[in-house]
Amino acid sequence: MRRLPDRAFQAVALAVLCLALAALAALILDVWRDGASRLSWDFLTGFPSRRAESAGIWHALTGSVFVILVTAALAVPIGVGAAIYLEEYGTRSLLARLIEINITNLAAVPSIIYGLLGLGLFVRALGMGRSVLAGASTLALLVLPVIILTTREALRAVPRSIREGSYALGATKWQTIWHQVLPVALPGILTGTILALSRAIGETAPLITIGALTFVAFVPDGLWSPFTVLPIQIFNWVSRPQPAFQVNAAAAILVLLALLLTMNAAAVWLRDRYQKKLV
Amino acid sequence: MIKVRAERLNFYYGATRALQDISVAVQPNVVTAFIGPSGCGKSTFLRTLNRMNDIVPGTRVEGRVLIDDADIYAPGVDVVALRRRVGMVFQKSNPFPKSIFENVAYGLRINNMAGSRSELAGRVEESLRQAALWGEVKDRLHESALAISGGQQQRLCIARALAVRPEILLMDEPASALDPIATQRIEELIYDLKQAYTIVIVTHNMQQAARVSDYTAFFWLGRLVEYDRTDKIFTNPAEQLTEDYVTGRFG
Ligand SMILES: Nc1ncnc2c1ncn2[C@@H]1O[C@H](COP(=O)(O)OP(=O)(O)OP(=O)(O)O)[C@@H](O)[C@H]1O
Ligand SMILES: [Mg+2]
Numbered sequence: 001m002r003r004l005p006d007r008a009f010q011a012v013a014l015a016v017l018c019l020a021l022a023a024l025a026a027l028i029l030d031v032w033r034d035g036a037s038r039l040s041w042d043f044l045t046g047f048p049s050r051r052a053e054s055a056g057i058w059h060a061l062t063g064s065v066f067v068i069l070v071t072a073a074l075a076v077p078i079g080v081g082a083a084i085y086l087e088e089y090g091t092r093s094l095l096a097r098l099i100e101i102n103i104t105n106l107a108a109v110p111s112i113i114y115g116l117l118g119l120g121l122f123v124r125a126l127g128m129g130r131s132v133l134a135g136a137s138t139l140a141l142l143v144l145p146v147i148i149l150t151t152r153e154a155l156r157a158v159p160r161s162i163r164e165g166s167y168a169l170g171a172t173k174w175q176t177i178w179h180q181v182l183p184v185a186l187p188g189i190l191t192g193t194i195l196a197l198s199r200a201i202g203e204t205a206p207l208i209t210i211g212a213l214t215f216v217a218f219v220p221d222g223l224w225s226p227f228t229v230l231p232i233q234i235f236n237w238v239s240r241p242q243p244a245f246q247v248n249a250a251a252a253i254l255v256l257l258a259l260l261l262t263m264n265a266a267a268v269w270l271r272d273r274y275q276k277k278l279v
Numbered sequence: 280m281i282k283v284r285a286e287r288l289n290f291y292y293g294a295t296r297a298l299q300d301i302s303v304a305v306q307p308n309v310v311t312a313f314i315g316p317s318g319c320g321k322s323t324f325l326r327t328l329n330r331m332n333d334i335v336p337g338t339r340v341e342g343r344v345l346i347d348d349a350d351i352y353a354p355g356v357d358v359v360a361l362r363r364r365v366g367m368v369f370q371k372s373n374p375f376p377k378s379i380f381e382n383v384a385y386g387l388r389i390n391n392m393a394g395s396r397s398e399l400a401g402r403v404e405e406s407l408r409q410a411a412l413w414g415e416v417k418d419r420l421h422e423s424a425l426a427i428s429g430g431q432q433q434r435l436c437i438a439r440a441l442a443v444r445p446e447i448l449l450m451d452e453p454a455s456a457l458d459p460i461a462t463q464r465i466e467e468l469i470y471d472l473k474q475a476y477t478i479v480i481v482t483h484n485m486q487q488a489a490r491v492s493d494y495t496a497f498f499w500l501g502r503l504v505e506y507d508r509t510d511k512i513f514t515n516p517a518e519q520l521t522e523d524y525v526t527g528r529f530g
Contacts, residue, residue: 161373164331165436169386169443170363179385180375 028257035250043251048217048233052244057252060233062219063132064259067229068201070136071143076193078140079147086148087155088177107145114142115209123210130211133223138206143196150192154185187274194267198260204231230256281345282307282477283328283447288342290323290332297323299501301342305494310469310478312488312509315498316529321481322370324498325449328479329365330358346447363390366445368453370481372432374424374439379416382424382435383407386443402442409472410438411464430456437465441472448472450480454487466491485525489513497521 046056090096118138128134158181166176182189207229216228230252237249283305290298298320305311313321326332327340330351343350351361375382383403384393393399403420407413412434416427424435433456440448450469454462469478469491482488488495488509495512497505497520505512505521516522523529 159373160334161369161371162375163334164369165373165375165439166385167334168329168331168362168367168369169389169439170359171386171389172359175389179389184376 031250031253031257035247035252035254038247038251039254043248044255052242052248055245055248057230057233057255059216059219060228060230060252061255063216063227064201064229064231064256066220067132067136067139067227068197070132070223071139071200072193072197074136075140075143075147075196079144079193080151080189082144083148083151083155084177084182087152088173088181103145103148107149110205111142111203112205112209114138115206117141118206118210129224130226131224132220132227134210135207135212135227135229138210139200139203142203142206143200146196146199147193150196151185151189154188154192155181157188158184187271190270190274191267194263194270198263198267201229201259201263202231202256204229204235207232208235230259280307281305282347283479284343284345284348285324285327286343286345288324288327288340288344290320290327290341291339292323292335293337297501298327301503303496303503303506305477305479307477308473308475309493310473310480310491311494311496312492313479313481313496313498314483314485314488315504315524317483319498320501321498322451325367325451325479325481328447328449329362329367331362331367333358363443364445365447365449366440366443368433368437368440368448368450370451370455372429372436372456374432374435376423376425378421379407379424379427379435380420383438383442386439390443392443406438406442407435409441409468410434411461411468412438430458430461433457434461434465437468445476447477447479450478452481452483454482454484462487485513485527497524499524 042054043056044061045058046054047059049055086096086099090099115138118134118141122128122134122137123130126134128137162180162184163176166180171179212226212228212232216226220227234249234252234256237245237252240246281304283303285301285303288298288301289296301324313325315321323332327344328346328351332338332340340352344352346361346365350356375385377385380403383406384399387393387399387402392402394402404413404417407416412431415431416435424432427435433453437450437453454465457465466487469480472478473493480488480491492509495507495509496503497512497516497518499520505516505518507517512521513525516525
């Protein structure tokens, strides 16, 4: 009798999983039918054009990659550093707990709010304009809470016996964190970070808010360069009346999906690689 | 002359008192064994001697522990330097998830004792030899320490602690997972080491306590019942409780 609820739960879980996967498959299939014909080397390396057949996504693709790299460069050191501070050095004071609750809440704030903050802070107050730096800073704020939370999670999972082993040899706290704790936590930190960044690469709202939706027909050439990203290019094409642009949008979605899947695969690969190295 | 002296030491995990009024004086260059039934506080006491309990949240110490006549719980004491002098082998072996070589080299590196590459390799080999592990791992020094057997991991942790040459070595059941041959090697090692070190060993094995130690402390329910020369404890203890325990008539 005990086995029955167990079996039932398994069946329900499997059904739900299949449903989710089926929905995803249907979505991808639909986009694939619409856009696959448009995928070509010319499409990837082409620039925007008024004629749908000759328009490409090179500017948006490089924009996305560039923005996400700058986002990572900003958010990873700050996020990991903050998590180390909170987890290893922070006291269990009321203030620390307040900060903790706030970070959890920040992770749930709608992304457009970050866009408004980015517009006010980076674009206007700090005078960055509608630049790559402003966009990346905004996205860095957006992913920071997630990076902090997953890093803390990973640090907390490191067994105390490892820290004790290090302390017992006369290691300082920082030596213990740097040489023993961080390497063990690294797979978890990497996975969380890549997943957070892959969320950022699909974000549209905050970047539209800070004004990245200007017509950009060139590859960004520096932190102060104007830019556009794939989701915005897709948004742009979808809102055009001509059906040929819809096909372009579908093809660009496929490229974005491929980029996302590659990042997630990289997360899995990195985690496995480090876990193998440790065991 | 006294190396380690505890004075009226009380220890609390939260509200529960795990050690009650422990006073004991450990002499240098002898082996002192802590014996007693499971849960009586042997590990807890051992871990107060290098302040390892500091990092267990919610714990509290009362009383004093003097090493070379200096209170290690006094304000301003450098805990890192203290732990460098007071090495520890834990009850549960805890090798770092790194290579065998790196496990031993780590302590040397962080204490600036690594020297040149060949000096480092020499120290690592010497430590592994002392811990009776060298022969089994010399061809796989750069493989993961988690891939060796439990008993080998235990000896690796001993080697790791020896490498930095502490003055005092605290060993919490260092031979609990070892076969008779490795156990004998470790006991010989302890005998050799006591020329230069002060050694405290926790053991559940009465024969082992009788063989390796000069002094024995018998703990019971967080108290120190009796502390005396090992031969006295095992042949003519002052307390009935001690006699019952060492003769196995306990409970
Ligand atoms: N981290 C902890 N938190 C709360 N109580 C603890 C903790 N560690 C140990 N204790 C308690 O303190 C008492 C002494 O434990 P300790 O580990 O020192 O015993 P021990 O003599 O080493 O036993 P064993 O021979 O089984 O290793 C026990 O009652 C135990 O339950
Ligand atoms: Mg114990």
